[in-house]
């Protein structure tokens with residue numbers, strides 16, 4: 001039985017240069033108490049008030065510091081061994097001269113002012129870095145903006161346009177690579193089948209780093225996280241080029257909804273949920289979309305119908321998305337859309353991205369087009385989108 005000081009007021013006490021074993025200070029107020037140069041073993045500080053508590057040159061072995069706010073605790077040359085610091089707050093601390101061995105930092109937080117010992121990776125032990133909201137107004141505005149776009153995709157038009165979002169430099173670079181890889185035969189017979197004039201490139205992220213940028217537009221990621229949940233993934237990311245004479249695409253809704261189409265022969269399905277969204281799409285225009293070159297056709301608000309489109313209903317309500325190159329369009333995969341044909345004499349190139357909750361099996365295994373060494377170097381956003389650390393099922397029940 002631990003010596004019990006739970007909920008007690010133990011502040012300003014001096015426990016320096018002693019060996020303490022088996023004390024419980026749960027929820028105790030230890031304000032300004034010193035444990036400097038002490039050897040602490042099996043001490044339970046769960047949720048204790050450790051403000052200005054002195055742990056200078058202290059050894060904490062098998063101790064519990066869960067749910068403590070350590071921001072104003074004196075930690076210097078402190079030795080944490082086999083101890084539990086889960087859910088603690090380590091923001092702003094200089095821990096450079098302290099040591100951490102076999103510690104539990106699950107859901108502990110720290111910030112960019114926290115200095116960790118050399119070669120110590122807090123995230124490996126479960127800690128999370130938090131960002132300070134330097135500008136609260138800015139952050140409030142941005143969360144308001146995110147909510148507005150989320151609402152637009154769910155309950156209003158079903159799409160949102162970021163006009164001229166990508167620079168000419170990025171767009172031209174991406175397009176040049178796509179055209180090089182497309183290898184479309186320039187001298188197609190005048191009357192050749194029009195399907196030869198349309199081309200998908202599926203392995204974009206393996207082609208150049210520019211596509212690793214385009215697959216995760218900064219502005220879109222927090223919006224998709226709200227719509228698709230944490231750990232959402234990218235199920236397909238490809239170029240869709242309509243060369244001159246290419247036929248359009250019939251109206252449809254996107255994967256995984258489209259796979260339910262054939263279950264219903266006569267009546268369209270009516271039970272798709274718009275509460276939990278199973279697909280959001282990005283479309284990046286690498287050419288100006290015009291009413292002649294195969295601009296996307298879209299029925300605003302059709303995500304609310306929760307049905308597969310008929311050509312007749314689609315034609316009656318569609319609009320064309322006519323925007324300049326560099327524009328980024330996002331939309332709800334339940335919304336009716338398709339593309340018109342390219343009647344112009346120039347190509348019309350776009351990049352399409354498909355984003356899904358982590359529990360949906362993606363259409364493409366995007367990580368398979370990367371080499372092992374490239375996967376190692378991916379940033380955390382791409383690791384998430386490609387599902388690198390994703391395990392299905394989540395629980396491993398091997399007994």
Ligand SMILES: [Fe+2]
Pocket residue numbers: 252253254337
């Ligand atoms: Fe589509």
